[in-house]
Amino acid sequence: MGRSGDLPRGLVERYRAGEGEWPDDTGCPILHVDMDAFYASVEIRERPELADRPVVVGGVGPRGVVSSANYLARGFGVRSAMPTGQARRLCPHAVFLPPTFELYQAVSTGVLAIFRDITPLVEPLSLDEAFLDVAGALRRLRATPAQIGAQIRGRVQAEHGITCSVGVGPTKFTAKLASGLAKPDGMLVVPRDEVDDFLRPLPVSALWGVGKATAERLAAIGLERVADVAATPLPRLRRAIGVAQAEHLHALARGHDSRSVVADTAEKSIGAEETFEVDHFDRILLARELLRLSERTAASLRSRGLAGRTVSIKVRYSDFTTISRSRTLPTPTDVTQEIYRTAVRLLTEHAPPGAVRLIGVRVEQLGPSGRDQLALDAPEHGWREADQAADKARTKFGTAAVRPASLLGERPDRAGATELRPSRS
Numbered sequence: 001m002g003r004s005g006d007l008p009r010g011l012v013e014r015y016r017a018g019e020g021e022w023p024d025d026t027g028c029p030i031l032h033v034d035m036d037a038f039y040a041s042v043e044i045r046e047r048p049e050l051a052d053r054p055v056v057v058g059g060v061g062p063r064g065v066v067s068s069a070n071y072l073a074r075g076f077g078v079r080s081a082m083p084t085g086q087a088r089r090l091c092p093h094a095v096f097l098p099p100t101f102e103l104y105q106a107v108s109t110g111v112l113a114i115f116r117d118i119t120p121l122v123e124p125l126s127l128d129e130a131f132l133d134v135a136g137a138l139r140r141l142r143a144t145p146a147q148i149g150a151q152i153r154g155r156v157q158a159e160h161g162i163t164c165s166v167g168v169g170p171t172k173f174t175a176k177l178a179s180g181l182a183k184p185d186g187m188l189v190v191p192r193d194e195v196d197d198f199l200r201p202l203p204v205s206a207l208w209g210v211g212k213a214t215a216e217r218l219a220a221i222g223l224e225r226v227a228d229v230a231a232t233p234l235p236r237l238r239r240a241i242g243v244a245q246a247e248h249l250h251a252l253a254r255g256h257d258s259r260s261v262v263a264d265t266a267e268k269s270i271g272a273e274e275t276f277e278v279d280h281f282d283r284i285l286l287a288r289e290l291l292r293l294s295e296r297t298a299a300s301l302r303s304r305g306l307a308g309r310t311v312s313i314k315v316r317y318s319d320f321t322t323i324s325r326s327r328t329l330p331t332p333t334d335v336t337q338e339i340y341r342t343a344v345r346l347l348t349e350h351a352p353p354g355a356v357r358l359i360g361v362r363v364e365q366l367g368p369s370g371r372d373q374l375a376l377d378a379p380e381h382g383w384r385e386a387d388q389a390a391d392k393a394r395t396k397f398g399t400a401a402v403r404p405a406s407l408l409g410e411r412p413d414r415a416g417a418t419e420l421r422p423s424r425s
């Protein structure tokens with residue numbers, strides 16, 4: 001689907017919720033909630049003096065990539081996934097900040113708790129967005145879907161100091177499209193009987209699965225609006241873009257989306273990686289970065305109540321050759337030192353020497369934590385207790401309150417960390 005910022009707002013303004021007023025939300029049990037410029041908003045919450053400045057979060061070096069930009073920076077053309085160098089040229093007076101993923105994870109956990117306080121049918125898509133099915137919660141809460149959307153927006157603002165946008169609709173597709181068009185800090189309600197009127201004036205880039213190449217193929221046969229796709233006979237559409245994609249887009253263009261909200265999709269792996277600004281040969285430095293990444297990965301596992309049996313590393317060299325190596329442990333772990341020791345062993349034994357551009361750690365074969373077997377000679381208080389104590393200290397005093405001693409020195413030149421993004425594939 002095209003960037004929400006590139007879609008025409010004027011065509012859908014009549015669906016926008018006002019103060020206590022919105023279109024008919026009967027039969028619209030699906031909500032899509034999306035935080036506004038999430039990383040940048042969290043950083044501004046921590047530094048209120050930046051509220052009136054363009055703020056860009058991401059890798060700050062020459063190889064860095066923009067992860068998030070607030071709406072002031074977007075006004076200058078800055079977008080996520082853009083090289084940081086290009087963002088600096090577009091908006092040289094912006095404040096550029098490295099990401100603080102532990103902080104974003106903590107806020108995300110709190111926001112998800114708000115969602116799950118309303119309904120158990122929550123399907124997170126990433127740290128900053130989720131689908132909710134509120135059909136079963138309407139009677140219990142004595143509220144309509146849009147009223148629940150308004151409550152969510154108020155609670156997120158009050159409890160976490162950031163804003164979110166909400167789409168309310170009869171299907172996942174319409175709800176997600178509506179939340180994007182509601183940005184920033186708004187809510188759109190698409191009535192069940194007006195889905196066609198809502199969709200048809202929009203450009204084809206509004207459809208899920210239409211990128212630049214597909215949009216060009218559709219334009220080549222005269223299809224520029226969703227209404228054009230909906231009215232095109234399927235055989236002609238199949239010849240232009242293939243059978244599977246044609247049937248998918250034809251259904252969406254007619255407002256058909258049968259997918260349900262799937263709660264608690266099992267996470268397959270959790271990890272983190274770093275791209276260096278300067279390639280590194282030094283194995284001591286690489287080992288220290290593995291400790292930093294292992295600490296971040298283990299903290300993310302513990303925050304989710306998970307542990308994993310397989311530890312893997314990813315190493316990308318200066319010529320972009322990339323290798324991955326893994327080792328399966330006897331029992332699941334969420335302990336920083338166990339993950340780190342395994343990662344260093346994989347680096348030492350299986351990664352050939354060379355200039356390293358990127359390094360990463362990932363833990364797989366995940367399951368609920370607390371099922372590990374205790375060794376007979378394990379100390380009464382070990383690394384797990386130390387990790388848990390550190391977690392408590394960071395919750396109270398901030399993410400930098402407790403760090404391994406070897407990480408207190410100068411950091412290597414880095415383009416910025418990659419998000420602790422769970423894998424569900």
